[in-house]
Each structure stands twice: as structure tokens, then as C-alpha cells.
Amino acid sequence: MSESFAARAAALDAADPLADRRKLFTLDDTVYLDGNSLGALPAHVPARVQEVLTREWGELRIRSWDESGWWTAPERIGDRIAPLVGAAAGQIVVSDSTSVNVFKAVVAATRLAPQGRDEILVDATTFPTDGYIAESAARMTGHRLVPVAPAEVPGALGPRTAAVLLNHVDYRTGRLHDLPGLTAAVHEAGAIAVWDLCHSAGALPVGLDEHGVDLAVGCTYKYLNGGPGSPAYIYVAERHQAAFDSPLPGWTSHADPFGMTPRYTPADGAVRGRVGTPDIVSMLTLEASLDVWDGVSIDEVRAKSLALTDFFLMCVARYAPEGRAPSITPARAERGSQAALRCEDAEPVMSELIARGVVGDLRRPDVLRFGFTPLYVGFADVERAARVLGEVLAER
Amino acid sequence: MSESFAARAAALDAADPLADRRKLFTLDDTVYLDGNSLGALPAHVPARVQEVLTREWGELRIRSWDESGWWTAPERIGDRIAPLVGAAAGQIVVSDSTSVNVFKAVVAATRLAPQGRDEILVDATTFPTDGYIAESAARMTGHRLVPVAPAEVPGALGPRTAAVLLNHVDYRTGRLHDLPGLTAAVHEAGAIAVWDLCHSAGALPVGLDEHGVDLAVGCTYKYLNGGPGSPAYIYVAERHQAAFDSPLPGWTSHADPFGMTPRYTPADGAVRGRVGTPDIVSMLTLEASLDVWDGVSIDEVRAKSLALTDFFLMCVARYAPEGRAPSITPARAERGSQAALRCEDAEPVMSELIARGVVGDLRRPDVLRFGFTPLYVGFADVERAARVLGEVLAER
Known part of the structure; x- marks a missing residue:
């Protein structure tokens, strides 16, 4: 048998x-069924990182912020992730961890929502960090946190709902939630939909633009193979960018970051989701890793x-x-x-x-x-x- | 002449x-006087990072979280930075960017301060990101932000002061502020002192423990030579750890991170300053870079x-x-x-x-x-x- x-x-x-993609990765004779925890190493990445270290850091040093494209890496790499999650360019930046991006997204969502709403719904079956961070966001913005199973979201939505944080795929059971249907229900209630794509990006179509998702976050070290703890990303739909009000308005999201002005003026576009100095070594490790998606x-x-x-x-x-x-x-x-x-x-x-x-x-x-x-x-x-x-x- | x-x-x-330290770095015939923006590359680092990529990620993959010590990297590397800033072990974790750590520290400071205080003083001459982030922290915690020149801090302190955010060294003029004297003044007023060490750590003695600093943050890519945008750190004085209440309570700061429980229970110690999955490639780049400090x-x-x-x-x-x-x-x-x-x-x-x-x-x-x-x-x-x-x- x-x-x-x-x-x-x-x-x-x-x-x-x-089948031909397999040879792009460093694999051995184990059967690796944990790529949803940590993606395998694309074989060409170490040589590229070596170049980042020896040439870009070691020789060019600060000149690399311009000459090697370090400064624009967060949005450039975001634009490479974009087609994998169904987003047009200019809506994703790579930055920070997923947890930090959940905080940005949930707080910003409450500020995009109509005034006077006081509830945040959160997937009760979510990966815990989303719930912990959403709870902190709720506490700091004066909202009530309401944990609900994704299937019960439609019934829990109402005129008090400001924002809803959901996982596209449940980390434990692998259940794929109905992103189009739930997003539409959230919108019907006049609220803002935030999706966590950690377990779906790179594994299945997401369709962020097509389904009108408002904000999304995701990690890059699972199906995107960016390396252990590689930086996460945040998607801010174009229609929300002008009003996106980040709780972490770091200097690299400033309209004139090198003006060093005491007053914060946010940049236009998704770069508003940036915070501090981009972590170049891991960002460029991720960028190189994304080559395996070319033509897929x-x-x-x-x-x-x-x-x-x-x-x-x-x-x-x-x-x-x-x-x-x-x-x-x-x-x-x-x-x-x-x-x-x-x-x-x-x-x-x-x-x-x-x-x-x-x-x-x-x-x-x-x-x-x-x-x-x-x-x-x-x-x-x-x-x-x-x-x-x-x-x-x-x-x- | x-x-x-x-x-x-x-x-x-x-x-x-x-003088013998110079040979540990990759240098050329330029005179590099910008190490306060981006430290030079320690020559042995690329080989170590290569090993992280090919062996730890490429071969061991997820086993490296335990076997290669990935999971404990934030606190282990924090303990290596500790002696450089005058801190005993167990009070520093490496995590996130400086901006994100400023947010954690300022918000946590307002929660450590006596109840009823409603002002945050912030260095008016600070690197802008500290001011932007402090403003967001003030807005989200219901405090009033009061920008003051460091020399005027003693006169501005009062019964309304919850926390004070200061730079140890001014990024523009290079002025070293009086950390011992200002910290003492902040404490006399019953407030919490938060110091940004970006321009002092690795350049001069800081004495965090000796001078009773409450919380501190700093970057690692200047005098610590950790690489472009390498992760920052946060110091939480031991006496404050039990009450340190982070606004970014990510899963890796949980007492039982793999229990995946829906309720957040913070870990003991400085690891409470962790947030999301640690960014291993850049963390271990930093860790290797710190070797140049051995015996200094x-x-x-x-x-x-x-x-x-x-x-x-x-x-x-x-x-x-x-x-x-x-x-x-x-x-x-x-x-x-x-x-x-x-x-x-x-x-x-x-x-x-x-x-x-x-x-x-x-x-x-x-x-x-x-x-x-x-x-x-x-x-x-x-x-x-x-x-x-x-x-x-x-x-x-």
C-alpha cells in the first residue's frame, strides 16, 4: 500500500x-514541515549578506544610506511583498516586529474610525501577541476590548465597534478565515478592519486591495523565508494614508527626516508606518530572500x-x-x-x-x-x- | 608648523x-569621523554572520531557537552591553529601535510615577524622534508634554512632574549633560528619570546603577559598532522591574511565552522589555561586534x-x-x-x-x-x- x-x-x-523552486533553497534530507514557523534559507542569501557587510557597511559605511539604497529599503521591500498579498505598490513598509505593527495598526484604526465608538473586537483564537497588544492599545485609547471567535464577529459588530483585529489563518488549527466576507461585514458596521497575515502571506492569495482591507500586518520569516525574526510589515490602504495617525511617530516617518525639526510632520504615503532607523542587515537579508518569488x-x-x-x-x-x-x-x-x-x-x-x-x-x-x-x-x-x-x- | x-x-x-584595537576593524585610508552616526565594521563579523546564516538558519533552522541560543539573545546581549554603561547584569534587553524603546520607557515611566502627576518633561534640544515619541506617549497617557532645555530642568520640576526624558549627550553639539545631578534632581521631585544614551554609550562612562537612573534606552550602531540600524536596548533598573508596565506587551515578554495563553502575564526581570520575535540576524551581528570591547x-x-x-x-x-x-x-x-x-x-x-x-x-x-x-x-x-x-x- x-x-x-x-x-x-x-x-x-x-x-x-x-518543483524547480526547491533547488533555490538550502535543504538536507530531513522533511521540513515547519516553514510556517521559520522558512528555509534561500541558498543565495549568505553571499548577498556578505556583500552588505563587507562592501556596504565595511567600505561605503554611511554613504550606503544613499548609495546602497539603505534609506529607502523599508518601502522598496514593501513593494516587493505587495504583489504576494494583492496590494498595489506604495502601501506597504517593512519595519519592526509584527507585535509593534499590530500596535500601530490597532491604535491607528481607532483613530480612523468614526468618533464616539468605544469597542475593539479581537479574534479570541488569535496568536496571543495580537490579543496582548490589542489590549494595550484598547487601554491606551480608552476602548473596550471584546474578544470574539471570528465566526461570531458579524453578530458582535455594532455602532460601538471602532476596529476589528482578525487573523487570516489561525496559527493553531490552520483555519482560513473569510477575509472578504468579514471585511465587508466590518465595513457595513462602519468600522475599520485590521488583518494579521502571518500565516497566509506567501501561502495563499490574500487580495488586500481587492477586498478593501483597511490595515494589515504580517511577519516575513514564515512563508516569505526572510530569516529568523526578520522584520515585519504594515499595509496602509492608500485611501487611509493621509489620515493614518501612528502612535509611534519616529523620525524616519517624518516628511523631512533630516530637517531634524522639533515638530512632527508625517510623510505622505505608507512611509508614515516607519518608526526608527531601519535595521539594514536583516532588511537586506529579507530583500535577498524574496528573490525566490520572482515569476511565481x-x-x-x-x-x-x-x-x-x-x-x-x-x-x-x-x-x-x-x-x-x-x-x-x-x-x-x-x-x-x-x-x-x-x-x-x-x-x-x-x-x-x-x-x-x-x-x-x-x-x-x-x-x-x-x-x-x-x-x-x-x-x-x-x-x-x-x-x-x-x-x-x-x-x- | x-x-x-x-x-x-x-x-x-x-x-x-x-592603539591595538584599530586592527580589529575594517578601515581604509579615509579618516572616518562619523562613527557617532555609524560605527565601523569589526573585521571578524562577516564570518560570524555567515555561520549564523548557513549553519544556524540554513542547517539547524528552528532548532537554533534553543541550540544556538537565539531565544535568549536579547538578554544575553543586554548583559554584554551592561558593563559599558555601568549596569549590573539582568537589567538590559536588546530589542526594537531606539524610538520604540523611548515609547516603552516614557509610557512605563508615567506608570511608575506617583499617581496624579500629569507632566512629562522632555529635553527640548533632543534628537527629534525622542520628542515626537514622547509627545505620542504624553497624548496616549493623558500627560502634558513640557519641552525644556536640560539646564532648565531643575527649575521646571515640580509636584506635577511624572517623568523626565533627557539625552546624555546632545546629538548636535555633543554637549554632555549632567546625568548624576539631573537624575538626583528628578528624584528629589519624586519623578522618574529616563535617559537616552545613543551618543554616550561606548564613548564615556555612564554609570546607570551608580547614579540611580530609572530607565534608559540607546542605540547600538554608533560607538557600539553593531551595524546599520542594529537593534536598540532598554535598561530597566532592578527596583522597577516588578512594576514595569510596558505599553508593548508582546508575546516574548510573557512569563510563559510558549503557553500561548490568552491572558498576558509579564515575565520577571528586564525581559519584560521584550516585545516580538527577536530579529536574530541583526542581533547576532551586534553580538559579534561587541567582541571588540573585550578587555577595554x-x-x-x-x-x-x-x-x-x-x-x-x-x-x-x-x-x-x-x-x-x-x-x-x-x-x-x-x-x-x-x-x-x-x-x-x-x-x-x-x-x-x-x-x-x-x-x-x-x-x-x-x-x-x-x-x-x-x-x-x-x-x-x-x-x-x-x-x-x-x-x-x-x-x-
Whole structure:
């Protein structure tokens, strides 16, 4: 039986239009299903970073702020991320961490919302940092924080709602939320929609402009492969830029940053989302990493992602002892690019999987999480991962 | 006459106990007097960063969060900066930009201050970002922002003062402010003292613990040579850590960050100053850069810094046409590690200096700024810089 799945994997790999991307990455013989935690290293990046260090920093030094394009890196790299999330140029800047961008976005959202509204709705199932930061934003802007499950957002919206912070894909279960529908509902209530794209950008189409999203944030170290803790980004829809009022108005978002004037005058455009001096080494590491996306269609990525998760779940159903690790992966229409299995002994099972060369992730207490990064994960990897998982589950 | 200054420079270089540090840096034949804007590259750093990229990211991937010590980098690197600013271990974390840390520190300061106080004093001559961010902090916490010159702080303090944000060294003139005296005055008024160390850390003794500073922030890309836009740090004095209430309570400052609980419970200690996922590539670039400080006494650095600025001003007085570029550099007791000259045509003069291999900095409209980084600037550099400046000024 496993022969037949192995053969099917080989056929799927042979027909995969993205198969040639794999050679752009540094990979070994492990099956790496944790790209939704930390993307793999694009092989050309170390040489590029070396040049940044030795030539741009070491030789040109401060001249690189102009001559090597350091100063404009946040918006230039933002424009490279833009097509991956369905945004026209000029609306994204790379800057800070996701958490800091959540703070900017939620506070700014309350200031964009109609006056007199006093509630912020936040995804109750969100990655915790979004909730912690939203709570601080609510406290500092005098709003009430209302945690709600995404499905219940439409019912919770009302004339008191100023802003809504939602995750496009749930970090734990991999559930894809209805960004178009929820954004429309938020707008109908007259509120501002803020989306966290950490688990969707680079894995599936987002369509920020098409669906009229107001503000969005995301990290770059998962499906975008920017490196450990690489800088995050913020999207400010063009129609909101003139009124975008950042709670972190650092000098690099000033209209005349080198004028060093005591009064703050924000720059025009998305650069208003900048704060302090851009962190060049990690920004340019990210910029180089984005080369692997050249010529890639995000629709192709999505098609392969769904095929990978389907195939994985099919293999698990075959290889794993019945009932031992039931899938809590959502159905296709609501699936991100990961599969989640509920497993009582998730922690030791994942340790053993890793020891046998299958690297997934754990969400305590009882979720095995497997991320599928279509640029470098193939169907043979998936078959092997499910097979090893079946062995581990049977043995324990 | 220039022969005699050249000879004196040679003698001073020969007697310099820090002269051996210069070879640790990648330098060329320019005179680099802009280390107070961007420190030079320590020569061993590119190889170390290469290892971070290829081995830690490329091969170990997520295992590096534990195995390569990524997770604890913010506090580990903070502990390496600590002795340079006179702090015991456990009080500094590296994280975010200076601007973001100013926000954390000023907001947290208002929460540490006695209830009912409604004013934040801020250095009116500060680097603008501190003022912009303090204004946002004041707005969001319901305080009144009062800009005052540092010398006037004692007179402006009162029962309404919650917090005071000051720069240790003025970025424009290089004036060193009286950190011990001003901190004591702030405390006498019952308020919280926040210091920005961007232009002093690594250039002169700070004595955070000795002088009872409450909170401090600083960048690492000037005298600490951490690389362009390398992450900043925040100091939270041990006595304030239990009550430190960050406006940016990101998941990595949680007591149990991987518990992913919906309720925020802050960690103990300075790690409470962390926010999002640490930016590893730039953090470890910084960490490697700090090696050049091993065995260096900050008192020796200060002694050389003063000798360099004295010698520079003496050479300028001799070489420059009278009255053409008067020094606005403060006297020794109030001097940072830079010299400032007022010059009507500062912009073209600096361009010409740079074209002739002397790299200083410009603060518009009319200030020539020269930074002296004792680890790699020598007295012969200083003589040459002054001599070329004299030629440029005479020719224009």
C-alpha cells in the first residue's frame, strides 16, 4: 500500500510546476514541515549578506544610506511583498516586529474610525501577541476590548465597534478565515478592519486591495523565508494614508527626516508606518530572500498547498492507527497551508518525529502542526512524513 | 608648523593604550569621523554572520531557537552591553529601535510615577524622534508634554512632574549633560528619570546603577559598532522591574511565552522589555561586534576621547582661517565624544571634505559634526582631518 502512495507522490512531483523552486533553497534530507514557523534559507542569501557587510557597511559605511539604497529599503521591500498579498505598490513598509505593527495598526484604526465608538473586537483564537497588544492599545485609547471567535464577529459588530483585529489563518488549527466576507461585514458596521497575515502571506492569495482591507500586518520569516525574526510589515490602504495617525511617530516617518525639526510632520504615503532607523542587515537579508518569488504565481502556490495538505491527510489516514491522531485540519475552503492533528501525546510524538528527520511543530498541549511550504516541500516529503508519523504512533 | 602637529600626533599614537584595537576593524585610508552616526565594521563579523546564516538558519533552522541560543539573545546581549554603561547584569534587553524603546520607557515611566502627576518633561534640544515619541506617549497617557532645555530642568520640576526624558549627550553639539545631578534632581521631585544614551554609550562612562537612573534606552550602531540600524536596548533598573508596565506587551515578554495563553502575564526581570520575535540576524551581528570591547576599560576610552577632541580643536584653531568655523564644542567637562563647528556653508564644506577622504557628518543648517571613536580613530587621523578642513575652508 505504501508503494502505491510513494508512486503517486513521484507522479505528483513530476507534474509540479513549482518543483524547480526547491533547488533555490538550502535543504538536507530531513522533511521540513515547519516553514510556517521559520522558512528555509534561500541558498543565495549568505553571499548577498556578505556583500552588505563587507562592501556596504565595511567600505561605503554611511554613504550606503544613499548609495546602497539603505534609506529607502523599508518601502522598496514593501513593494516587493505587495504583489504576494494583492496590494498595489506604495502601501506597504517593512519595519519592526509584527507585535509593534499590530500596535500601530490597532491604535491607528481607532483613530480612523468614526468618533464616539468605544469597542475593539479581537479574534479570541488569535496568536496571543495580537490579543496582548490589542489590549494595550484598547487601554491606551480608552476602548473596550471584546474578544470574539471570528465566526461570531458579524453578530458582535455594532455602532460601538471602532476596529476589528482578525487573523487570516489561525496559527493553531490552520483555519482560513473569510477575509472578504468579514471585511465587508466590518465595513457595513462602519468600522475599520485590521488583518494579521502571518500565516497566509506567501501561502495563499490574500487580495488586500481587492477586498478593501483597511490595515494589515504580517511577519516575513514564515512563508516569505526572510530569516529568523526578520522584520515585519504594515499595509496602509492608500485611501487611509493621509489620515493614518501612528502612535509611534519616529523620525524616519517624518516628511523631512533630516530637517531634524522639533515638530512632527508625517510623510505622505505608507512611509508614515516607519518608526526608527531601519535595521539594514536583516532588511537586506529579507530583500535577498524574496528573490525566490520572482515569476511565481500565488495561485499556483495555493493550488499546490491544497494538494500537499490533501495528500498528507490521505496518507495519515492510511498510515496512522485509527483514532490515534485525528485531523482537526479544516476543509479545503477554510484551510491555510498547514495540517493539524490532535494527539494526546503530541509532545513526545513530535520529539520522536524530529529525531527521525521529520520536522513539524507543536502547539501545546495536544496539537501536532505541519506546515506545507509549496516552494520547497514536495509530495515525496509528504508521503515520508505521514509514513514516519504512522510508525511513531504505532510504536508508542 | 604642520610638521610639528604631525610629530605630536605620532607621539600620541605611540603612547595610546587603545592603539591595538584599530586592527580589529575594517578601515581604509579615509579618516572616518562619523562613527557617532555609524560605527565601523569589526573585521571578524562577516564570518560570524555567515555561520549564523548557513549553519544556524540554513542547517539547524528552528532548532537554533534553543541550540544556538537565539531565544535568549536579547538578554544575553543586554548583559554584554551592561558593563559599558555601568549596569549590573539582568537589567538590559536588546530589542526594537531606539524610538520604540523611548515609547516603552516614557509610557512605563508615567506608570511608575506617583499617581496624579500629569507632566512629562522632555529635553527640548533632543534628537527629534525622542520628542515626537514622547509627545505620542504624553497624548496616549493623558500627560502634558513640557519641552525644556536640560539646564532648565531643575527649575521646571515640580509636584506635577511624572517623568523626565533627557539625552546624555546632545546629538548636535555633543554637549554632555549632567546625568548624576539631573537624575538626583528628578528624584528629589519624586519623578522618574529616563535617559537616552545613543551618543554616550561606548564613548564615556555612564554609570546607570551608580547614579540611580530609572530607565534608559540607546542605540547600538554608533560607538557600539553593531551595524546599520542594529537593534536598540532598554535598561530597566532592578527596583522597577516588578512594576514595569510596558505599553508593548508582546508575546516574548510573557512569563510563559510558549503557553500561548490568552491572558498576558509579564515575565520577571528586564525581559519584560521584550516585545516580538527577536530579529536574530541583526542581533547576532551586534553580538559579534561587541567582541571588540573585550578587555577595554571605558575610562581609558573616555581619556582618549577627550585627548582626541582636544587635539582636533587645537589643530583646527591652527589650520582653519580665523572665524571661518568656530567651535561650538563644549568644554571638557561637558563634552561628549564629538566636536562641532559652526560653519555657514557647512553642506558644501562637508561634501568637499568627504571627497578628500575625511568623513564627518552634517547637522543642517550650519553644523559640521565630527565624531571620535577611540577604538579606531588615532591622533594622526585627527591631524589630517583638521589639516584638510583648513585647506577646504581656505579655498572656498
